[in-house]
Amino acid sequence: EASAIGCNWSFAPIVDINRNWRNPIISNRCWSGDADMVLEYSLEYMRGIMESGIAPAAKHFPGDGIDERDQHLSFAPNWLSCEEWDATFGKVYGGLFEAGLPSIMAGHIALPEYVKYFNPEATTEELYMPATLSKYILTDLLRGKMKFNGLVVTDASHMVAMTSAMKRSEMLPTAIAAGSDIFLFFNDPDEDFGYMMDGYKNGIITDERLNEALTRILGTKAALGLHKKAKTEIMMPKEEAMARIGLPENKAIAAEVADKGIVLVKNTEDIFPISPEKHKRILLVDVKGTEGGFGALIGAQGPKPSQIMKEMLEKEGFEVSIWESPADKIMKLPPEERMAAIGSIYAAKRPITDLTDNYDLIINLAIVNPNTDQRIQWPASKGTPDIPFYVNEVPTIFISLQCPFHLADVPQVKTYINAYDNKDFTLSSLVDKMLGRSEFKGVSSVDAFCGLGDTKYGISSQLISCAVN
CATH class of the missing domain: 3.40.50 (Rossmann fold)
Structure with a gap:
């Protein structure tokens, strides 16, 4: 049904692991509190939507469900040790990467123990920087240690765990510099484009990082065959699309x-x-x-x-x-x-x-x-x-x-x-x-x-x- 109306990228599956019953944001949005079950179901979801030509973006890296706060409204770190993370969230993401996951959504979730792993002298601000703005998490852990070369999109750019970390004029280019390839949602298009251009001009975003991000964006589109389709071909004609919605078998x-x-x-x-x-x-x-x-x-x-x-x-x-x-x-x-x-x-x-x-x-x-x-x-x-x-x-x-x-x-x-x-x-x-x-x-x-x-x-x-x- 999603494919019929033109959807070619899904911000799913949600691969968070529900380990804290007080967590208000993923209580009925994730598969389980068990990493093996989360991986099994996520692999099936990924297989299913890719059969319909939709690219999955597993979320919210490095993983929600540990803190009891909501990243929409507050900082909400993942408090696991490196060993605990590797055995749970790392196991889930690693299994999806092996199966060819094309993209992930980075959450505004800090992972302080892994920041310490990469930099034992990290400052408090570095320890609790959300993953979307942390080079230690997106570049050193995700790209380096885990060898993920797919597309990374940030979670919504107006959520408090991200916007309260630094000025928006710094935040947007810093997200790209840290390892995100796309940030999700504008506040104001002209203002945000201006902030991005300023970040490029003043060196927050390097030419190398910009080219990497653009290559992944274009590569993902090409993998979906979008470069071979006119915009009018991406979505079925309305009558044909609606005929696939709400079928009795579904x-x-x-x-x-x-x-x-x-x-x-x-x-x-x-x-x-x-x-x-x-x-x-x-x-x-x-x-x-x-x-x-x-x-x-x-x-x-x-x-x-x-x-x-x-x-x-x-x-x-x-x-x-x-x-x-x-x-x-x-x-x-x-x-x-x-x-x-x-x-x-x-x-x-x-x-x-x-x-x-x-x-x-x-x-x-x-x-x-x-x-x-x-x-x-x-x-x-x-x-x-x-x-x-x-x-x-x-x-x-x-x-x-x-x-x-x-x-x-x-x-x-x-x-x-x-x-x-x-x-x-x-x-x-x-x-x-x-x-x-x-x-x-x-x-x-x-x-x-x-x-x-x-x-x-x-x-x-x-x-x-x-x-x-």
Whole structure:
């Protein structure tokens, strides 16, 4: 489908290794916390898209998933030792290079231990310079030690981990001098071209480095055969291209992936299958994170997953309600009435029987978008269904539709599912599994228990070992 609409270069696969459950940016964007699995899946992704004439650019070299911060918003170094890096990220990238990977995307991620390896006297600024601006990482490690001769593109040139390292007028030519061949995104085309020309004139970019970068750019285009095609030939005619989008066989693959990917992480109350006979009255509760961030803009499109699931469950014969929190109700009030309502928010507390007498099952749906973190944010009210305090009173299912690490914030829940996204076919597969029409087939590729003991509450030690392995 991408090839049909003219895409010939993909900033993928994401080959980061998820070793830190607090990391907010790659929690559901990478394959695994295991280097061998990351390499296996990345090789298949690379093979698949190259069959369609698309060049892959593995990212984010030298590797995200170790720090808990987001390189869009802050410095976020890779803290591994040289030996640890070689055995993980180095193994993944090395395997891809051997298979002919044509390009990589460099991340704004420092690798201080390898800088020390190349320069034991490195300054603090040199140690923590993001890879996109570090000659030690892009030239000495990537080009020299690892022998990679493909194209290097920077990650976006407006991300804070890069822009805060030095003035933009120095940053852009320094990226090329360090070993990047292309930088991604303009701030202002005329201004940025001016900065690049100034960097060439004052010697930051040498003729040798400029020619190397241009050769790799042109070589990559030639390898894709673009030098033999007119611009009108790169993309199919619109009608022909659109005829290849959304084909039934492609949608079937998406549904198959969802079916095999959904993971029942924790199941200590034997709640499945649910049915209208046992769980007629269902309450759906939206669980939220910090509002804002780029992910929130994407997630704001279309109906809420709770609304989609409500309709699906009602078709199965359930009576379904969606909880509206006191905080959401307050925000609908005129400003002059909000303060009085906030002052009485604790009046929302009520008898447990208000839940036990009215609901047979409560389903928490968490769709928490990346921000400075990707943690659940609980409301100020207490004793309301927003927070699953009632897991011993009412059968409760907690479902994460993005981040696979929410057990850290709800260790008390007895039934926990990671579904990874909220697409219609995923929600449909999820309902099938809860109803017993399909088995839970997914196996967690990360430690969904977050390395914490209390998240395993209620699970026997034998089952914990199986789940983690």
